[in-house]
Amino acid sequence: MRMGKGKTKLMAAGMSLTVFAGLLAGCSGSNKEESSSSPKTSAASPSASGSSAASEQPSKIDTSKKVDLQFYMLGDAPKDLPLIQEEINKMALEDLNATVTFNFTTWTDWSQKYKLLLSSGQPIDLIFTADWTDYQSYAKKGAFLPLDELLPQAAPKLYEFVPKDMWDAVKIDQKIYTVPATWKEYVTEGIAYREDLRKKYNLPKPESIETLEQYLDGIRKNEPDLLPLADNQGYHTESIRQLTTKTVNSSNKVPYGLNIMYDAPRDVTSYWGSPQHLADLKMYKRWADKGYWPKNVLNIKDSGHDVFASGKAAALLGSENPNRFNDSVIKIKSLHPDWELGYFPYPNAKGFAQPVHPIHNGFAIPRSSKNPERALAFYEKLVTDKRYNWLTQYGIEGKNFEVEDGKYYKMIGDAQSNGFPREGMQGWAWRNPEFMLFEKSFDAVLQMFSDFDKIAKPDIFQGFPEDWTPYQAEKAAVEQVEKQYLYPLNVGLIDDVEGGLKLFMEKAKQAGLDKIQEEYKKQWIKYLDDSGIQ
Structure with a gap:
């Protein structure tokens, strides 16, 4: 593009x-x-x-x-x-x-x-x-x-x-x-964090994978009783994709483990099972071993936003669009007036922002x-x-x-x-x-x-009317496989990451992942053709 x-x-x-x-x-x-x-x-x-x-x-x-x-x-x-x-x-x-x-x-x-x-x-x-x-x-x-x-x-x-x-x-x-x-708004997400603690311990602003990890390490070292990262159900995985890629969906994930980038929307590949997926999962394992989140993270019922806004964690990946971040600011200020929050929007890393589709x-x-x-x-x-x-x-x-x-x-x-x-x-x-x-x-x-307006691009993803009827049974089966085999990998609960990913991919393919991805790609390309998007 x-x-x-x-x-x-x-x-x-x-x-x-x-x-x-x-x-x-x-x-x-x-x-x-x-x-x-x-x-x-x-x-x-x-x-x-x-x-x-x-x-x-x-x-x-x-x-x-x-x-x-x-x-x-x-x-x-x-x-x-x-x-x-x-x-x-x-x-x-x-x-x-x-x-x-x-x-x-x-x-x-x-x-x-x-x-x-x-x-x-x-x-x-x-x-x-x-x-x-x-x-x-x-x-x-x-x-x-x-x-x-x-x-x-x-x-x-x-x-x-x-x-x-x-x-x-x-x-x-x-x-x-x-x-x-x-009401026109932007719901592109970002990293919310405790700016007062960053300043106190002279930590870098978490604006990349490297600086994010340095920030979380500093929190773990200096505030051992504070949760470094608010999370539940491994939501951080989607946020890392937003931070490190130009994914076509700027407010969530592209479904079924697919890889579609904004600048090349017709190039549809599978993120699941790819070398990049394996590298990301190994990083999450490292984060889990460092104690960025509790070992029972998959059983946490409170949303990451609520955990962060209540002051129980030092950072939150995703779940914080600008409006929700402001909500966190208000709640934190009402409970802890001396605290200060910081925010890094993913559009600043991606180079473009997309206002919400109607x-x-x-x-x-x-x-x-x-x-x-x-x-x-x-x-x-x-x-x-x-x-x-x-x-x-x-x-x-x-x-x-x-x-x-x-x-x-x-x-x-x-x-x-x-x-x-x-x-x-x-x-x-x-x-x-x-x-x-x-x-x-x-x-x-x-x-x-106002800053986003200067780098705004149209949202070409949310207008896509997916019809999952041809693969409804497979969709439900793959969702169950994802929860059983991928979620534990996302939060670092599996020691053999490579073996765990191989097992997940085997189970997902048995459940019909290939059929889903093929049909989804066919519908997506037709949508691009009908919309005149190259």
């Missing part, structure tokens, strides 16, 4: 992303893409009526019958959720003759729970979607209702509020199956919904009505948060005492740039986004 011709085709493939970003900038001066501006712009309050700039045209649905909507979120519920739900239901009952029950999966085995929710047939009216929850695949398999006809009828303000290019970008087989978030955060209506029209009308309220939006994003004003200097979000209490921290419901999908409040510390993130 370094050549002019290839770059032109790549930019053409990302045109939808570029256009919707421009439209968003034009319709609202309050989003993050104006990252070099002051937070006053980013946190601009909406009009007193609480509505967005969208049309005031009312929805055309029958609300004569009272309904209770089942709303499913990922992650853990905030402590004050019952209070928030009660306040929301007072308004929803009056506005839509509906109440809502907010359900959460918890972060433990959320992926399996998500699959079960969509396959069990239980009534669900709204559910979170994202590229990392396999939105494209679920949409192609018919898990969600198409919204093209429902949106103008049940949620006309929402339909007008979301730019057309964003609606187009989330379509699967020419149909809309999710409502995308309209499918990154969204909400869909599953096929099992009994109230699709009312669900969309309620979701419209979450996005376009300031009362609903602030309650579900920040909690109760005066109890959970206050507005500082007329423009900043300020938590009341600290991370342990506050029952509804900022975005406590993981409400990333219904962020409204016109209503958003940021902490003062978010200035650093806005600056980071």
Whole structure:
């Protein structure tokens, strides 16, 4: 992609992303893409009526019958959720003759729970979607209702509020199956670390494999009671790929052990079983022997982000995009005001950054919904009505948060005492740039986004609609093999690394890895052809 011709085709493939970003900038001066501006712009309050700039045209649905909507979120519920739900239901009952029950999966085995929710047939009216929850695949398999006809009828303000290019970008087989978030952000990850300890012990900034290992060695030597690296399930493996390669997926991994680089997306090889894979696994074994993580790391239920943000570890690889890093800063500052955090974003190592694709955060209506029209009308309220939006994003004003200097979000209490921290419901999908409040510390993130804008490239990966139907059985089998044979290698629990990798590859191939990789590559190349990407 370094050549002019290839770059032109790549930019053409990302045109939808570029256009919707421009439209968003034009319709609202309050989003993050104006990252070099002051937070006053980013946190601009909406009009007193609480509505967005969208049309005031009312929805055309029958609300004569009272309904209770089942709303499913990922992650853990905030402590004050019952209070928030009660306040929301007072308004929803009056506005839509509906109440809502907010359900959460918890972060433990959320992926399996998500699959079960969509396959069990239980009534669900709204559910979170994202590229990392396999939105494209679920949409192609018919898990969600198409919204093209429902949106103008049940949620006309929402339909007008979301730019057309964003609606187009989330379509699967020419149909809309999710409502995308309209806030432009970067979720490329990075290394978060204790900057105060780095300075105290004169350690290098962890910005490469070499300096990262030197930093972790220094922590191990000087702070023996502090966990050097927060981890669970060997998540560091994906982060090392982000740090050391130009992988096409900038916010997670390319699945099934495949190797696809941004500059040569048609060159699809297998990372699993390669000499580089073996070298990486030997490095992880060395890290495990040094005590960078506990020996029971595969049994740790808390996310690496939570372990780091609670002050129990000195560093975290991945899981920390700029927004989540800011969350860690806030939580650490509230508990330990004298601590200082540092951050190295992977785009600085890769040389480019990719803003999120519109499918990154969204909400869909599953096929099992009994109230699709009312669900969309309620979701419209979450996005376009300031009362609903602030309650579900920040909690109760005066109890959970206050507005500082007329423009900043300020938590009341600290991370342990506050029952509804900022975005406590993981409400990333219904962020409204016109209503958003940021902490003062978010200035650093806005600056980071401004820097990323200068090296931005279109996201060519997240628009790929994988269809795993041809290898569904093999996919499940390989996932089990990965957990049984590769996870222990990832965290250094196997003494014979070379023998362990050989055994994993044998088991994976028996489970159907070759078939998966071949079919995935065929679909990927077709997607590149259809998108005009060389």
